[in-house]
Structure formats: structure tokens, C-alpha cells
Amino acid sequence: MKYKSGIGMFPIPMSHGLTVGEFAQMVNGEGWLANKVKCNIKLLRLPITTMICLIPFR
16 A cells, blocks of 8 residues: 555445444454454354343334
8 A cells, every 4th residue: 555544444434334344354354454464263153132232222
């Protein structure tokens, strides 16, 4: 990358719409970590019923 910023370490928009897991997989797959380090990532899919909404629906 020719230009780097202290705001974003990776070449994607700040508002990207990815989950943390999707972002981790992309960083790993693109080799964006220092020295092309690859992390061991294990993602778990949880059923939607396990999610809790903290703001009541009106």
C-alpha cells in the first residue's frame, strides 16, 4: 500500500458492514497482518434464537 493512515490499518472503508468474524477472515485471507502472519480462526454459527435484543421493540 502506498499510503497508510493511523485511522484504519487495513484498506477498507471504515463503514464496511462486515461482522467481526468476516473481517478477521478477510484480513487473514488477504495477508494484511505483519509479515503475512496467518491466524487460526474458528467461527461458530449461532442460531438466531440465541441472540438477545437489549432494546425493546415498540
